[in-house]
Amino acid sequence: MKSSKNKRILFLALSGIGNLIMQLPAITAVKKQHPAWHITVCVAPRGTAEIARSQPGIDDVLEMPIRANAMQHIKNIITLHRRSFDVGVALSPGQLLKSAAYLFLAGIPVRIGNSYPFNHNPHATLFLTKAFHERPGIHDIEQNLTLITPLCDTIPHNSNYELIIPEQNIQEAKTIFAPISYKVQAISYVGIHAGSALGFAWKRWPLDRFAEVARLYSRKHPSARFIIFGSHNEQTEKMRLADMINNHCSARIADTVTASLMTTAATIQRCSLFISNDSGLMHIAAAVGVPTIGLFGPTDECQTGPRGAKSVAFRAPGTKPAYNTERAHYFGTEPHISMLAITPQQVLDTIGSMAV
The missing domain is CATH 3.40.50.2000 (Glycogen Phosphorylase B;)
Structure with missing residues (x-):
């Protein structure tokens, strides 16, 4: 997983503006350690696409409506499936069950995310191949940095965020x-x-x-x-x-x-x-x-x-x-x-x- 072989990585970032900014350190850390990997960030239409497209460590941005009918969900999943991603990461927070299902149905072999409450189970991991439990009282930046530990040899110690303005x-x-x-x-x-x-x-x-x-x-x-x-x-x-x-x-x-x-x-x-x-x-x-x-x-x-x-x-x-x-x-x-x-x-x- 941590090899230098070129990989196609999908980050699902389906929450709002502040959440994406808190998720950027994890995305940036992966790109910094693996500059040859192709990083795609998929966002919901919540104003976040403009931020994602402006950040130098992100190669591609997909914007998909996720509060949609069944047909739109099928179209979204087909779009992801056609990209043949090697790894999918469901960033937190961000409709974790839906994100995990998207990764699975898109045929992504390695699917990483946080566990989520589902069917009376507070730590469900359905659809994920590698799941982490959210730690109480831990900042969302650290929660998302934890998600990339299977992808990176080292995790940044300084977890302050930074926004690059064109x-x-x-x-x-x-x-x-x-x-x-x-x-x-x-x-x-x-x-x-x-x-x-x-x-x-x-x-x-x-x-x-x-x-x-x-x-x-x-x-x-x-x-x-x-x-x-x-x-x-x-x-x-x-x-x-x-x-x-x-x-x-x-x-x-x-x-x-x-x-x-x-x-x-x-x-x-x-x-x-x-x-x-x-x-x-x-x-x-x-x-x-x-x-x-x-x-x-x-x-x-x-x-x-x-x-x-x-x-x-x-x-x-x-x-x-x-x-x-x-x-x-x-x-x-x-x-x-x-x-x-x-x-x-x-x-x-x-x-x-x-x-x-």
Whole structure:
């Protein structure tokens, strides 16, 4: 398995943006140790294809709808089967049972993944030839690095992630940044993401608290400017937050940005601080080296916290995680009580401890 013979490797990465970024260290490690191997990453249509296509260690990217009818699943499996992969790895998290079934039905001889709950068995391994049990309290980066141990002689000790931004996106970010270069030269730009993926509104900290952090921060840093990031689906919330900040501070010191994902990443990279809910943009900010504060409530920062060299995860004292990616949860459409326990002053104190 660890020979230098050319192999065709398939990584199934069927989750969202933040999950893919946490999976990149495992993909990169395999390519670094086996540069002749052909690496294909298969993603769901969740915005992750743009990230995968921009990373130099990935040779090919397939985007497939996985919430589909039987006919579409058959088409997906036929597409994979025709590629004649030698090894398939179901990265975690990412619909582990479905991923394992895809690898099996695609005729891939070596199928690696984490065990999963199925039919009253918490550690089912059906369809896999090599299975690992997820370890409680271990970050998703390490969970996925464990999956590649059959493929690599050594596993990286430094498990921080890194996102490579193409030069084209860096140049696009410069043109986007120009309209928000205010008449007063800003000493620093603070990025904020107050949103979340669709269906995860309970991960969000209230907008008025983000605005209060901006007000308190601008008192200490009067030349700071705030940039509100988010997807097209979050445009209304972005505009509301920018208006709140500008009204709080009686000046136009906040604006919004909407761009392609990698150009957004390049724009975030120009910030000196990023404050965010647990989201894909939080991981992007940390992965491009920006000092990042991730606000955590129902999700577990030990598993999905930001892993940049200058990032921290903040949880309100006395609260505990309540969410598991492999089980169904419904926490409603309002911020979870553990998010409401976070105060603006606590966030401001965390910023102060980061010396940014």
